[in-house]
Amino acid sequence: MKLFLDTANVEHIREIQSWGILSGVTTNPTLVSREGRCMRDCLEEIVSIVDGPVSAEVLSLDTEGMIREARELASIDPKINVKIPVTPEGLAAVKALSSEGISTNMTLVFSLNQALMAAAAGATFVSPFVGRLDDVGSDGMALVRDIVSVYRNHGVGTQVIAASIRHPMHVVQAAMAGADIATIPYEVMVQMVRHPLTEAGIERFLRDYEKVRAMEAGK
Numbered sequence: 001m002k003l004f005l006d007t008a009n010v011e012h013i014r015e016i017q018s019w020g021i022l023s024g025v026t027t028n029p030t031l032v033s034r035e036g037r038c039m040r041d042c043l044e045e046i047v048s049i050v051d052g053p054v055s056a057e058v059l060s061l062d063t064e065g066m067i068r069e070a071r072e073l074a075s076i077d078p079k080i081n082v083k084i085p086v087t088p089e090g091l092a093a094v095k096a097l098s099s100e101g102i103s104t105n106m107t108l109v110f111s112l113n114q115a116l117m118a119a120a121a122g123a124t125f126v127s128p129f130v131g132r133l134d135d136v137g138s139d140g141m142a143l144v145r146d147i148v149s150v151y152r153n154h155g156v157g158t159q160v161i162a163a164s165i166r167h168p169m170h171v172v173q174a175a176m177a178g179a180d181i182a183t184i185p186y187e188v189m190v191q192m193v194r195h196p197l198t199e200a201g202i203e204r205f206l207r208d209y210e211k212v213r214a215m216e217a218g219k
Contacts, residue, residue, distance in 0.1 A: 001174065001175045001179055001180065001181065001182060002023035002024065002052075002180065002181045002182075003021055003022060003023055003171075003181075003182060003184060003189070004022070004023060004024040004025060004026050004052075004053075004161070004181055004182065004183035004184065005022055005024075005025050005026075005183070005184060005185075005186060005189060006025075006026045006027075006031070006163070006165070006183040006184055006185050007025065007027070007031055007185065007186050008027045008031040008032045008034065008035050008037075008042050008046070009031075009034075009035060009186065010035075010042070010045050010046060010049065012186040013025060013046060013049050013050065014049055016186070016189055017049055017050060019193075022050065022052070023051075023052045023053075023181070024050060024052035024053040024054060024055075024181070024183075025046055025050050025052075025053075025054045025055070026054075026055040026083070026105070026127075026161070026163070026183040027042070027043070027046070027054070027055060027056055027057065028055075028057045028083065028107075029057055029059060039056070040076065043056050043073070043076050043077070043080065044076060044077070047076065047077040047079050047080065050079070051079075052079065053079055053080075053081050053103070053125075054077070054079050054080050054081070055080075055081050055082075055083045055105045055107075055125070055183075056073045056076075056080050056081075056082060056083060057082070057083035057084075057107065058070055058073070058082060058083065058084055058093075061087075061089060062089055063089040063090075063092045063093045063096075066084055066089065066090060066093035067093050067096055067097060069082075070082040070084065070093065070097050070102055070104070071097075071100075071102070074097075074102045074103075080103075081102075081103035081104060081105050081124055081125065082097065082102060082103070082104050082105065083104075083105045083106075083107045083127075084097075084104055084105070084106055084107065085106070085107055085108045086106045086107070086108060086109050086114045086117065086118055090106065091106075091117055091118070091121045092121075094106060094118065094121040094122055094123050095121045095122055097122075098121065098122030098123070098124075099122070103124040103125075104122070104123050104124050104125070105123065105124065105125040105126070105127055105161065106118035106121070106123040106125070106126050106127065107127045107129075107163070108127075108129060109126055109127055109128045109129065109143075109147075110128070110129060110132070110133060110143070111143070112143065112146050112147060112150065115128065115143075115147045115150075115151075115158075115160075116150065118158065119151065119156045119158040123158050124158065124159065125158065125159045125160075125161050125181070126147065126158050126159070126160055126161065127161045127162075127163040127183070128140065128143045128144050128147060128160070128161075128162065128163065129163050129164035130143070130144060130162055130163065130164050130165060130166075130170055130174070131164035131165060131166040131170070132164045133164075134166070140164070141162075141170070141173045141174065141177055144160060144162050144173075144174055144177040144178075144179050145177040145178070147160050148160055148177055148178035148179060149178075152178075159180040159181060160178075160179045160180050160181070161179065161180065161181040161182070161183055162174035162177070162179040162181070162182045162183070163183050165182055165183065165184050165185065165188055166188070167188060167191070168188060168191050168192045170182070170188075171184060171188070171192060
């Protein structure tokens with residue numbers, strides 16, 4: 001499973017990119033607004049850092065507006081795929097954009113029916129929102145498992161991005177469910193790499209090595 005970072009903060013992107021494990025980035029208008037930057041400038045810097053796909057979202061609600069915005073976003077860099085909400089207008093936009101070779105990410109997916117229609121329209125990626133389903137008492141990861149299972153049964157090429165990740169166990173569960181990608185907030189990504197036993201082990205190794213150095217110095 002590939003690991004994407006869900007952020008528009010370029011410093012966080014640079015940090016995680018330096019770890020050598022980052023395969024892509026997802027953004028949305030909320031994340032970009034937190035950085036106090038215009039969308040285009042932010043995306044141009046992100047694509048200069050990341051080697052893989054970068055998701056950027058449209059704001060229009062009508063099909064023509066979505067298509068127009070998507071073309072503008074895609075013109076920034078070939079790595080950009082356009083996030084479009086799964087609505088009737090969004091499905092029509094994805095169908096048109098896929099015929100033009102523009103990669104799309106159907107977002108705000110909360111049901112298997114929506115995921116089926118996104119794939120039928122030609123979406124490159126589909127993003128079920130795990131955490132938001134959990135928030136309303138549903139099993140978000142069960143939806144990921146169902147989408148993965150149905151896509152595989154029917155040979156669907158649309159990739160599944162487990163989104164709205166809230167904690168490290170969500171990432172583990174997404175991997176076990178067969179998601180192609182998990183898009184992860186910076187804070188959760190940092191939590192994933194840490195473990196108290198790893199930290200305790202490093203401290204013990206360093207203490208023991210100091211003993212070895214002391215013995216060598218006393219010879």
